[in-house]
Amino acid sequence: MSAPHIVVTDAADAADLAAISNGLDQFNIDVTGIADRRPLAVLIKDPDTLEVLGGVTGRTSLGLLFLDVFFLPEALRGSGLGSQLLQMAEAEGRRRGCRSAVLYTISFQAPDFYKKHGWREFGAIPCNPPGSSRIFLTKDLVPTTWGAAEISPLS
Numbered sequence: 818m819s820a821p822h823i824v825v826t827d828a829a830d831a832a833d834l835a836a837i838s839n840g841l842d843q844f845n846i847d848v849t850g851i852a853d854r855r856p857l858a859v860l861i862k863d864p865d866t867l868e869v870l871g872g873v874t875g876r877t878s879l880g881l882l883f884l885d886v887f888f889l890p891e892a893l894r895g896s897g898l899g900s901q902l903l904q905m906a907e908a909e910g911r912r913r914g915c916r917s918a919v920l921y922t923i924s925f926q927a928p929d930f931y932k933k934h935g936w937r938e939f940g941a942i943p944c945n946p947p948g949s950s951r952i953f954l955t956k957d958l959v960p961t962t963w964g965a966a967e968i969s970p971l972s
Contacts, residue, residue, distance in 0.1 A: 842854050842878075845878070845879065849879065851879060853877065853878060853879065853880075853913070853914070854876060854877070854878040854879075855876060855877050855878075855913065856874075856875075856876050857873075857874070857875045857876055857877055857882070857906065857909060857910070858872060858873065858874045858875075859872050859873045859902050859905045859906050859909070860872040861889070861893065861898065861902070870889075870890055870893070871888045871889045871890055871893065872887075872888070872902060873886070873887045873902050873903070873905075873906045874886045874887075875906065875920075877909075877910055877913045877915050880914060880915055880916045880917070881915055881916070881917055881918065881919060882906070882907065882909075882910030882913075882915040882917070882918035882919070882958065883918070883919055883920070884906060884918065884919075884920035885920075887899075887902070887903070887920075887922075887927070889902075899930065900934065903930075903931075903934055904934075907956070907958060910958055911958050911959060915958050915959075916957070916958055916959045917955060917956065917957055917958055918936075918955065918956045918958055919953070919954070919955050920936070920953075920954055921951050921952060921953045921954070922951075922952050922954065923944065923949055923950070923951055923952065924941075924948075924949050924950045924951075924952055925949055928952045928954065931954050931956075932954070934956075935956055936954040936955065936956045937954060937955060937956070938952055938953065938954055939953055939954065939955050940952075940953040941953065
């Protein structure tokens with residue numbers, strides 16, 4: 818076999834991305850014997866047009882809920898709708914057997930929103946603009962107990 822052709826691009830198509838994602842998913846299945854990777858979306862739609870206005874996207878895999886993107890239009894913020902979406906995503910993660918959840922946000926986005934909902938920071942990495950950071954958060958979805966004490970896997 819000749820050397821593979823390597824391409825750096827900002828225009829990978831859906832099939833390119835699927836080949837990488839599916840390859841990693843198959844590797845994980847081969848190692849663990851668990852085939853539980855599923856996409857997740859909680860969508861907010863316009864009641865008249867059914868156009869998607871915002872929501873949460875992510876996935877579940879190997880007992881973890883990953884939240885990738887969370888967006889609400891300005892007009893819908895502060896109404897409790899964001900809390901409802903987050904709770905619905907967490908509930909679906911629990912329903913799928915996830916024990917924990919993970920996400921990242923940016924310091925100028927919504928770290929306090931997540932912390933208010935029981936998420937805790939486990940890391941931060943500086944990014945642009947200067948003074949900003951990517952904030953990594955986690956939440957136990959199914960508390961593990963041992964006797965009377967609650968145990969957190971990331972304590």
